[in-house]
Amino acid sequence: MKRATTDPLLARYLCIGAMLAFMLFFLVFPVAVILIEAFRKGIEFYLSALSAHHSVTAIRMTLVVALAVVPLNTVFGICAAWSIVHFEFRGKALLISLIEIPLWVSPVVGGLVFALVFGKQGWLGTWLESHQIQILFAYPGIVLATAFVTFPFVARGLIPLMLAQGSAEEEAALTLGANGWQLFWRVTFPKIKWGVLYGMILCNARAMGEFGAVSVVAGSVDDKMTMPLQIEQYYLALGPEGLASAFALASLLLVLSAATLAIKLGLEWRHLAPPAFRPH
Amino acid sequence: MNAVSPLVKKRYILIPVETVHGQHPEPARAERSRRRRRILPGFRLTLGFTIFYLSAIVLLPLGALLLKTVTPTEEYPGVLQVLGHVIDIAFDTRSVDSYRLSFGLSFAAAMLNGVFGLIAAWALIRYSFPGKKIIDAMVDIPFAMPTSVAGLALTQVFSTKGGYIGQSLHEWFGWRIAYTPWGILIALTFIGFPFVVRTLQPVIAELAVEVEESAACLGANRWQTYWRVIFPAIHPALLTGVMLAFGRGVGEYGSIVFISSMIPYRTEITPQLIIIKLDESDYVGAAGLGLVMLLMSFAIVTTVNAIQYFAAHRRGHRR
Numbered sequence: 285m286k287r288a289t290t291d292p293l294l295a296r297y298l299c300i301g302a303m304l305a306f307m308l309f310f311l312v313f314p315v316a317v318i319l320i321e322a323f324r325k326g327i328e329f330y331l332s333a334l335s336a337h338h339s340v341t342a343i344r345m346t347l348v349v350a351l352a353v354v355p356l357n358t359v360f361g362i363c364a365a366w367s368i369v370h371f372e373f374r375g376k377a378l379l380i381s382l383i384e385i386p387l388w389v390s391p392v393v394g395g396l397v398f399a400l401v402f403g404k405q406g407w408l409g410t411w412l413e414s415h416q417i418q419i420l421f422a423y424p425g426i427v428l429a430t431a432f433v434t435f436p437f438v439a440r441g442l443i444p445l446m447l448a449q450g451s452a453e454e455e456a457a458l459t460l461g462a463n464g465w466q467l468f469w470r471v472t473f474p475k476i477k478w479g480v481l482y483g484m485i486l487c488n489a490r491a492m493g494e495f496g497a498v499s500v501v502a503g504s505v506d507d508k509m510t511m512p513l514q515i516e517q518y519y520l521a522l523g524p525e526g527l528a529s530a531f532a533l534a535s536l537l538l539v540l541s542a543a544t545l546a547i548k549l550g551l552e553w554r555h556l557a558p559p560a561f562r563p564h
Numbered sequence: 565m566n567a568v569s570p571l572v573k574k575r576y577i578l579i580p581v582e583t584v585h586g587q588h589p590e591p592a593r594a595e596r597s598r599r600r601r602r603i604l605p606g607f608r609l610t611l612g613f614t615i616f617y618l619s620a621i622v623l624l625p626l627g628a629l630l631l632k633t634v635t636p637t638e639e640y641p642g643v644l645q646v647l648g649h650v651i652d653i654a655f656d657t658r659s660v661d662s663y664r665l666s667f668g669l670s671f672a673a674a675m676l677n678g679v680f681g682l683i684a685a686w687a688l689i690r691y692s693f694p695g696k697k698i699i700d701a702m703v704d705i706p707f708a709m710p711t712s713v714a715g716l717a718l719t720q721v722f723s724t725k726g727g728y729i730g731q732s733l734h735e736w737f738g739w740r741i742a743y744t745p746w747g748i749l750i751a752l753t754f755i756g757f758p759f760v761v762r763t764l765q766p767v768i769a770e771l772a773v774e775v776e777e778s779a780a781c782l783g784a785n786r787w788q789t790y791w792r793v794i795f796p797a798i799h800p801a802l803l804t805g806v807m808l809a810f811g812r813g814v815g816e817y818g819s820i821v822f823i824s825s826m827i828p829y830r831t832e833i834t835p836q837l838i839i840i841k842l843d844e845s846d847y848v849g850a851a852g853l854g855l856v857m858l859l860m861s862f863a864i865v866t867t868v869n870a871i872q873y874f875a876a877h878r879r880g881h882r883r
Contacts, residue, residue, distance in 0.1 A: 289776045291786065296691050303684040304699070310754050311705045314717035317728060321720055360617045367611040370604045379614070385622055388861040390815025392835035393854045396842065397625035400632050405847040407628055431621050454604050464605035486707075493710025495818030500839060512712040516821060519716060531720075534713045541708035548708070549701050 315538065322535035325528045333532040341507050342514035342533070348423070349510060350491045353430045357487050358480060361438025366472075369446040370454065380443070386435040394432040395500025398425055422508060425501035433497045434490045438483030445479040446472075478555035482548065489544040493537055511537055629858070632851035640848065650852035653841070659853060662834045667860075669745060670813030673752035674760075678806040681760025682798075688761070689768045703761045706754055711818030718742075718751055719822045745831060747823040755816055756809025763805030767798050800875030804868055811864040815857065 291299075323330055333339060364383060368376060386394060400406050402419040412419060419425045457471045473480075495512040502508050509517060511533055518530035633650045640646045653659060687693075688700050706714065722730035722741040733739045741747050771794065779789045817835040824831045834857060841850035 289773050289780075291690070295786075296687075299683050299687045300691060300693055302680065303687045306680045306684065306757075307699065307702060310750075310757065311702055313721060313728075314714060314754070315705065315709075317717045317720050318713065356617075360614065363610040363617075364614040366606060367614055371602050371607050371611070373607075373611065379618075382618060382623065385626070388811060388815075388865050389626075390817065390835055390857050390861070392815065392817045392838050393629075393857050396838055396850055396854045397629045399842055400847060400851055401625055401628045403842075403847065405637065405845065407631075428621065428625075432625070435621055451604060458604065467605065489708050489710075493713070493818075495710065495712040495821070496815075496835060499817075499821075500842065512710050512818065515712050515716060519822065527720075530716060534716050537710045537713045541705070541710065541713075544708045545701060545704055548704070 318531055318534050318538050321528065321531035324531075325524075329528060330532050330535075333529040334536070336529065338509070338514055338517070339529070339533055342509045342511045343536070345423075345426070345509060346492050346511040349426050349430055350488055352427045353434060353491045354484055354488050356431055357434055358438050358484050360435075361440075361442050361483055362476075362480065364439040365442035365446050365476075366468075368443055370451050383436050383439050386432055387440075391433050391494065391496030392500055395429045395497035398428050398432070398501050420501055421503045426498055426508070426510065429497040429501045430491050430494050433494050434487045437487035437490065438480065441483040441486070442476060442479050446476060449475055478551055482551045485544055485547050485551075489541060492540055626858070629851050629854050632848060633855050637848060646848055649848050650855070653846075653849040653852040654856050658828055658832070659834070659837060659856075661829045662832050662837045663856070665745065665748070665831065666814050666833045666835075669749050670752055670756075670810050670816075673749055673756055673813050674806045674810035676749075676753050677756045677760045677809045678802060681757060681805060681809075682764060682802055684757075685761045685764035685768055689765055703758050705758075706756075707758050711755065711816065712822065714754055715751055715819030715822035718747070718754065718819065722747055722750065722823070742823050743825040743831070748820050748831065748833070751819040751823050752813040752816060755819060756813050759808040759812060760802070760805035763808060764798060764801050767801040771797060800871050803871050807864055807868045807871070811861060811868075814860060814864070 334343075364379075367373075368380065399420060401408055402412060402425060403409055404413070406420075408419075419428075453471055453475070454467055457467050462470065492510075493512055494510075495516075498510055499513055499516075502510070502513055515530045515533050515537075518526045518533065520526075521529075634643055634646060636642055636646055640649050684703065688696065688703075719727075719742050721728045722733075724730050724734040724740055724742065727742065730741055733741060739746075741750065775793055775797075776789055779793045784792065815835065817833070820833055821836070824833065824836075826832050826836050834853060838850050838853045838857075841847075841853060
């Protein structure tokens with residue numbers, strides 16, 4: 285039986301066809317190109333490109349930066365969600381909008397603000413120089429810029445999740461004599477752990493892949509490159525070898541994003557209902 | 565409306581409490597009753613850390629940028645001279661050309677995403693076809709993929725020398741895509757696509773089928789139903805998604821570095837200009853351009869919020 289809400293067959297095919305063509309062109313094709321180009325010079329070149337000094341330093345830098353940023357933003361996300369969901373206070377709506385600022389601001393501006401604070405002509409520039417503390421063009425600067433860009437990821441996912449769960453169970457635990465830590469670890473954490481993991485995965489993907497903010501604060505210091513910056517360096521080095529190295533490193537980040545997508549989907553299908561829980 | 569929704573009920577209880585706070589002559593008592601609502605532990609700890617971290621990572625650095633645009637330096641020893649330089653930079657031909665490029669192309673990309681995002685969201689919610697779940701998952705690729713990786717790949721596709729598509733396009737039609745504004749447009753379209761789809765999907769899923777059925781009963785054909793019934797219901801979400809994609813495109817840098825040649829006045833985007841100013845040690849100029857971008861993002865956020873506000877009110881009114 286043809287229902288009133290069924291679209292004509294032609295419209296359906298056109299819609300699906302247009303969508304598939306668009307996604308093939310914009311999404312599938314670039315992904316395929318990275319894999320093809322990475323292995324174009326053979327698996328041996330691929331492995332040697334990845335084990336080259338610059339690649340290894342960049343991979344280590346990316347991992348170390350993510351290792352600092354993700355826990356920081358996760359603790360922040362849990363604290364922010366706890367205070368926003370469980371308590372009433374003045375300026376709550378303002379706080380929620382302030383948390384979202386980094387989503388709106390260009391990543392380059394996110395790097396720029398730290399350059400203006402810690403750079404040579406920045407607010408703390410002379411003081412840092414006289415005390416020989418290096419923040420810009422070094423690890424701390426990269427961590428700060430990455431933390432800025434990935435700032436809201438955990439909090440934004442957790443707030444709606446915890447709002448939906450309410451405070452009743454925590455209050456019940458309190459009447460049964462639980463203290464603060466017991467309350468959090470035994471009652472709240474088991475309820476939000478998948479949401480926390482979800483936020484951490486997204487935060488990690490962005491932290492490892494961030495380019496704009498980091499390129500401002502990392503400058504062009506050779507051994508202070510993260511993977512995305514090193515990809516650009518290889519690309520600018522020109523020549524077929526540089527290009528192949530760039531694609532080899534890019535293929536690692538591609539694996540990271542594939543893993544991110546897989547875990548994200550697994551969490552959405554199994555533990556979190558997507559419509560109520562979309563951080564983007 | 566006979567059944568009061570829990571949301572409304574809650575508001576009904578909350579509003580009188582707030583009024584009591586406002587009217588009560590003794591602040592001590594109001595304070596006590598507010599504290600009584602804080603039953604769970606950890607208020608000071610969590611809110612304290614939240615505000616501290618927010619200030620350290622976001623608010624103070626942004627404040628430093630704002631302050632930089634009015635603070636005298638050795639080069640500009642007066643507030644007016646600093647402001648003058650900021651305004652000079654903000655309205656410089658090179659800057660204005662970069663705004664035109666950034667905003668124009670982001671707008672075009674957002675429109676393209678609006679069309680294809682609407683089609684994709686509709687197909688993914690309403691139709692069933694093999695591989696639907698995988699395709700739905702693939703929409704998130706631009707969210708998960710680092711922008712520099714995307715930029716590198718797109719450059720390799722569209723480059724005129726040995727590009728997968730670019731070389732043929734150049735040989736057959738003489739078109740150049742990489743290193744021209746077209747390349748930037750493609751990169752921005754890639755970046756913005758999921759914003760439109762993911763904003764539209766829940767709204768399309770929530771459309772009541774009965775409304776379409778009654779439209780059909782009242783004699784509307786399918787096109788009339790689309791334009792008069794479905795489109796009005798989803799257009800706030802569509803606008804929001806397009807604005808989100810637009811906002812993301814304006815600030816985008818990572819993918820464009822690769823696919824644009826960054827020629828001043830022609831293919832130079834605003835974020836790139838900020839980095840150039842920093843390299844030239846013109847911190848005031850960089851701060852000025854940063855301020856322009858901040859104001860633009862603020863305008864975009866305000867527009868999105870206004871769209872959502874009016875959409876919510878219109879819905880409320882209809883009920």
